[in-house]
Amino acid sequence: MKRAYWFSMIAAVPLLTLGSLSFGDDDDDGVLKFWKKQPGIAPVINPLYKEECGSCHFAYQPGWLPEQSWRDMMSNLDSHFGDNAEVNPANHQAILDYLVNNSADKSDHRRSKKIMQSLGSLTAPQRITETGYFKHEHDEIPDSLVEKNDKVASLSHCNACHQDAEQGSFSEGNIKIPGHGKWDD
Ligand code: HEC
Ligand code: HEC
Numbered sequence: 001m002k003r004a005y006w007f008s009m010i011a012a013v014p015l016l017t018l019g020s021l022s023f024g025d026d027d028d029d030g031v032l033k034f035w036k037k038q039p040g041i042a043p044v045i046n047p048l049y050k051e052e053c054g055s056c057h058f059a060y061q062p063g064w065l066p067e068q069s070w071r072d073m074m075s076n077l078d079s080h081f082g083d084n085a086e087v088n089p090a091n092h093q094a095i096l097d098y099l100v101n102n103s104a105d106k107s108d109h110r111r112s113k114k115i116m117q118s119l120g121s122l123t124a125p126q127r128i129t130e131t132g133y134f135k136h137e138h139d140e141i142p143d144s145l146v147e148k149n150d151k152v153a154s155l156s157h158c159n160a161c162h163q164d165a166e167q168g169s170f171s172e173g174n175i176k177i178p179g180h181g182k183w184d185d
Contacts, residue, residue, distance in 0.1 A: 039168035040111040046098045052087050053095065058159045060128060061168060062102035063112040068124035070099035111170065129155050141177075151178035 041063045044050055050059045062070065074096045077085045087095060104112040111133075118132030119125070128134055138155055146152050152160045159165040161183075163174045175183040 041109050041168045043168035062099045063104050063107040064128040066105045067100050067103040072124050145177050
């Protein structure tokens, strides 16, 4: 009896440690995968995508939306939120492939999984900002800091507030709202 008790104590220690490392929630850079740091969302690594889809706004990481969202968006680029965002046919296929292969439903990054879990009846949202996960994370920010703030204007401008958005890090410690300063709630 005594020996079994000690064995279970010793076995529990590494298990508990592992658990807290992989499921820690408030710091996306704290997530360890195979002992390497992994950002909350996979950063954009495709230069063509960055150039074509990052000229009007932040180049959103493909892991923010599921495959069907990107397919629908890419087939309607001539009327893209009131703009024409068409790209030439050769680039079109390459960008679509990149988006599909790295979409939220194929990514094992923590925030992509959260987006997928939050979709509910939305099968192919065209905005990250309309997903349940996004809305839940931003519902406490007053209008005066977003729409009524010239330096931000819209929640779609991720990198206006998230200092390390390009690196795929959106943790609360790296948020600065222009004209307001560090976010501490
Ligand atoms: C000609 C300018 C332009 C180009 C090029 C462009 N977009 Fe956009 N995009 C917009 C505008 C305008 C909006 C709406 C932004 C807003 O509401 O503040 C938008 C919004 C988006 C959103 C929704 C953001 C949210 O609110 O969650 C996504 C996703 C997106 N674009 C992806 C892309 C992709 C992928 C490409 C490349 C194929 C692309 N965009 C190229 C102008 C552009
Ligand atoms: C007006 C500034 C602002 C903009 C623009 C903005 N965010 Fe945020 N975001 C915040 C703030 C502030 C929080 C923390 C909210 C809280 O703690 O109540 C946050 C939280 C988050 C979180 C959760 C962080 C955590 O606690 O784990 C994610 C993920 C995120 N934002 C992604 C995005 C994405 C993607 C975009 C663009 C589509 C975006 N944000 C645009 C201010 C902004």
